[in-house]
Amino acid sequence: MPDTFQILEEQQGEVALLRLHGYLDAHTAAEFESAIQRRVDQGCACIVVDCEKLSYISSAGLGVFMSFIEELREKEGDIRIGGLLPKVRQVFDILGFTEIFQLFDTADAAVTSFQLKEEGDATNV
Amino acid sequence: MPDTFQILEEQQGEVALLRLHGYLDAHTAAEFESAIQRRVDQGCACIVVDCEKLSYISSAGLGVFMSFIEELREKEGDIRIGGLLPKVRQVFDILGFTEIFQLFDTADAAVTSFQLKEEGDATNV
């Protein structure tokens, strides 16, 4: 059966967790972009994208990550990636995106990385 | 990943059990035919084909079943089919093959059907 694309969304404290299923290409990137835009409009700056079930990405998908990261980092947030499969990670690697984005083995680890930072900030008050 | 074709063979008493994996079409039918021919040449008349992992069949595959059944039935044997997936069973149905061949839910049931017959024969001695 051909693969398709789906996003499952969750809120974990301050962190918006988007779980991607299937392929992210020029056909499905717009859906991913609106999902992130919606979160940003709601004032959310900490976004985790779970890529464990992401089977494919092309430049249109990478472009969505690329267009939001500066804005979120300016707002003291970030867009962090968890669970990237090796075959998909190659595409990030080739463009040097593995150095621009923070990658975690799992989406949970990515969510936790934000929470540690918040706790850190809280202790600093 | 594209699918391929593989046969795993086992002997269970008098019964030769052939487990098919992948697709049976004009490209792979010859391999299936030689596997059955080899068993027939060894004097084996009771053959069970496990189709639980068979994802596809075309007329070339059906032709292998068709060409052996009379010869085996003449020898008091048979070629029996276990575990056919519904999508593959359709192809047997369309040609009326579900009435010509004995189909079983599982390969185990097909193997047992031969053993019951043998025990029956033994008691009749």
Add this chain to the structure above:
Amino acid sequence: MRQTFEQSFALHVPSSSENLAMIRAFVSEVAFRAHLGEDESLLLAVAVDEACANVIEHAYGHDATKQVMVRALLDEDAIRFEVVDQGKGFDPSIIEPKDPRQLVKERASGGLGMGLIRRIMDEVVYHIVPGEKNELLMMKRLKKQR
């Protein structure tokens, strides 16, 4: 997105039976575009596979330098497949449909292909232009309740 015009897809592969799997993958993708389920999709793959296997074997005698050409046409009402060859051709009207039971008795290993195509598709037309091309046109109506 509902398309109102006819969509056309085509696949050309070398005339070798190892490429039948690729042809079936193509048919499945088109069936997916037509919102067909797995069972219907598999039957269309069988019909096109049989047509192409005949081209590979009978029209081109396993000469893999030749090309098998499949076209798929999709609109709201039907899915159509066209398989064209430039092989020696044949007269489909003299090939009598055989009863599978009779073939079993004869211990035949072939002769089922064209019967399968006719049972699966709603319309089957051969269009033979001697010395030029042999076309097999197959049509399956799509159910309206999509």
Add this chain to the structure above:
Amino acid sequence: MRQTFEQSFALHVPSSSENLAMIRAFVSEVAFRAHLGEDESLLLAVAVDEACANVIEHAYGHDATKQVMVRALLDEDAIRFEVVDQGKGFDPSIIEPKDPRQLVKERASGGLGMGLIRRIMDEVVYHIVPGEKNELLMMKRLKKQR
């Protein structure tokens, strides 16, 4: 079966981004014929996807009555893909390769495609015949130890 001649495969689909998945499935099948593994196969799919996504967007402006045409040529040494369009064309030499870091700073969402193709393939040639056709030829060498 080792083929000594060049094998040619072609796929034509309506120019709509929903058909990119079908184009990638085609590339995977050809990569499978070339005995490539899953990782290499995915990268070839990316390169051809990028080329076709550009045709769909830039050459044909999402006009799905147009056709995207992909050809694959396979021999012992290399796998080649050709993507041809009859769209308005462009001058590839003036499209400067952009650094992904720079694009991130500009908050760009595009501009990565041609760079990806160049990084994945061993040879990339544009062949633009103004008013007639725009061809993108991509070649990947196959490792010998097959």
